[in-house]
Amino acid sequence: MIRTFSSNAGAEPEEATTLPCPLCGAMETRGEWPAQGIAFKRCSTCGLWRQDPQPHAQAIVARYGDDYLAYETARHMEYRGIALRSLSEAGLEPARSSASDGRRLSVLEIGCATGALLSVFAEAGWAATGVEVGPSMAAYARSVFGLNVVQGTIETAGLPASTCDAVVATHLVEHLNDPRSFLREVRRTLRHDGALWLVTPNADGFQARLKGAHWRSAIRDHLYLFSVRTLGALLSAEGFSVDHVGTWGGWPAGMRPLFLKKPVDAAAKRLGWGDVMVIRATIKARKRQEPAWNT
Numbered sequence: 001m002i003r004t005f006s007s008n009a010g011a012e013p014e015e016a017t018t019l020p021c022p023l024c025g026a027m028e029t030r031g032e033w034p035a036q037g038i039a040f041k042r043c044s045t046c047g048l049w050r051q052d053p054q055p056h057a058q059a060i061v062a063r064y065g066d067d068y069l070a071y072e073t074a075r076h077m078e079y080r081g082i083a084l085r086s087l088s089e090a091g092l093e094p095a096r097s098s099a100s101d102g103r104r105l106s107v108l109e110i111g112c113a114t115g116a117l118l119s120v121f122a123e124a125g126w127a128a129t130g131v132e133v134g135p136s137m138a139a140y141a142r143s144v145f146g147l148n149v150v151q152g153t154i155e156t157a158g159l160p161a162s163t164c165d166a167v168v169a170t171h172l173v174e175h176l177n178d179p180r181s182f183l184r185e186v187r188r189t190l191r192h193d194g195a196l197w198l199v200t201p202n203a204d205g206f207q208a209r210l211k212g213a214h215w216r217s218a219i220r221d222h223l224y225l226f227s228v229r230t231l232g233a234l235l236s237a238e239g240f241s242v243d244h245v246g247t248w249g250g251w252p253a254g255m256r257p258l259f260l261k262k263p264v265d266a267a268a269k270r271l272g273w274g275d276v277m278v279i280r281a282t283i284k285a286r287k288r289q290e291p292a293w294n295t
């Protein structure tokens with residue numbers, strides 16, 4: 001079983017603030033998962049789970065140091081395999097690196113970590129750019145994979161508008177204080193016929209429903225826990241249309257009775273109750289256009 005990285009709190013206490021729901025603006029919550037000394041609370045209006053109170057963005061960035069690099073480099077090839085499978089199911093194939101008119105396609109990975117996934121696209125001929133908040137990770141991606149990586153967030157990276165065919169962010173959106181500003185910036189960088197792929201834990205999945213506060217994704221580095229419905233609503237509010245949803249992972253690995261794993265995994269995938277989801281979204285007003293990345 002893959003353990004989700006959860007950084008340890010530093011010696012310095014972190015400030016935390018109660019924020020309104022980024023999806024509907026409500027302050028009221030109903031339902032709570034107390035976990036690891038923090039709490040996830042569910043918006044009483046729209047159902048989005050948010051960590052409350054929330055640590056500030058600067059404190060979160062400071063958590064991603066050399067221990068995170070060591071965690072990632074131990075597992076990045078395994079993660080890359082999982083990410084490539086889910087992206088492929090959602091229509092994004094690294095091997096398809098040019099548009100029908102021969103134009104070279106461009107990919108932006110936000111939160112590219114060591115660059116293991118992005119390097120597959122670069123090697124296949126895509127114009128590849130990464131954005132990574134952790135300085136040691138960004139340096140690793142540049143030196144080991146030779147990638148073009150901007151260190152910072154998508155909001156500070158200052159990338160040109162309307163240039164990306166594909167924007168990919170795996171296990172990122174649940175870590176951000178302000179997922180709406182992230183989506184706005186993604187929308188600005190996308191070409192009108194481009195698409196966004198998001199991979200994030202599924203708060204409506206079988207494991208989340210079964211385990212609640214003990215769910216492996218209810219950890220202090222996750223600021224929001226999305227479902228297909230709440231992430232879809234957030235995307236819609238920022239001008240995106242969801243045109244593909246997939247989920248995977250059902251019965252927890254190693255949990256008894258073991259014989260239930262195969263049928264529950266298959267059922268979870270079919271019903272959309274998988275533990276992790278991939279969502280592909282395109283810019284709303286341009287949905288009818290033929291997408292460049294799928295020619």
Ligand SMILES: [Zn+2]
Nearest residue numbers: 021024043046
């Ligand atoms: Zn809400």
